[in-house]
Amino acid sequence: MSGAGKTEHLRLGFMETMEVDGRGHIGGLLITNQNGRPLEFQCTTPVKPNRTQEILFGESLRAWLLGELIGSTLLDRVAIKPNIIITSDPNLLELRNHTSIPVACAADAKSKVAEQGGTLRLGSSILRFHGSHEVDAELLSQQKHLIPDSANLAEPLERVREALAETVKTVFAR
Template identity: 65%
Template structure:
């Protein structure tokens, strides 16, 4: 009689994929249960992260991309827009608010509507994209490396601060997240969830992935 191999006898089996449930306000955040760190099924609660970036294509306008990852940066879904360029009327009438409207409201909202896996938090590096916060209930935050934030703070970099209409900071992973003025409630909400993202997580890095993916899309599709 052959003895079973060690791996078989260890009883290791592929498990069904865990299903994450959604809440109304924050679709990516699995609701806490009894305040415990581990749910009944043994799976940890997760915070899905959305990384939103735009790039400008010479003469063709802007394209935007939204990457939804799990709490540790593994990609789940990616959406990007076709190029969009404001016309002259829009340029005149929107004036200084053109960029926030174009990037935040138009591109950001479209992408957020299109992703089937909704993030629990949207992170960007472009202050103009914070405008998206006025059109969604999902918290939108501006990521700054802690070193940058400290440098701004020490140098009293008013110009940099003025460009960021954000106020309260929350530390998630190795980044400081700033939120849109008037949406401090989001910061409070995130403070309760920040432990779901590993301390070592680099929230700047996925934004770089989005920029690369957008550049690849431009090269592959829109440059034809």
């Protein structure tokens, strides 16, 4: 049985990270269709930087660890590549420097981010893009119509956090 003849699809990626006590950080990436239906999920094992990395990366440690290291790994691993990656952590915007896929940080529509440049309203959220890739906002606005106005793009991030917590509880806490 076929669908309703729709040809335009938008695959959304939702990425979050979480710190596991004493074991470093884990990250999760959920791929959904434009209606938020889950298609694929990947999460990493915990990653902990060593002392040398802590010293040498200094203030850029989190961006490197979360954005480049964990983010790139997750993106490499998913079979369904997203059209955009949405996160709530500005550190993950660093991922955009290592991929051609737009990466955006979701903020509430009422937040001050909404007043800044390089942003795009998608569903009920405001998306802020990487400072060096603000053109992403324009590119993505062409597919904006595929997302219902009522869509809450912060909600799937909550699912990712829950899934990460469940993974930690089930696997890594043993």
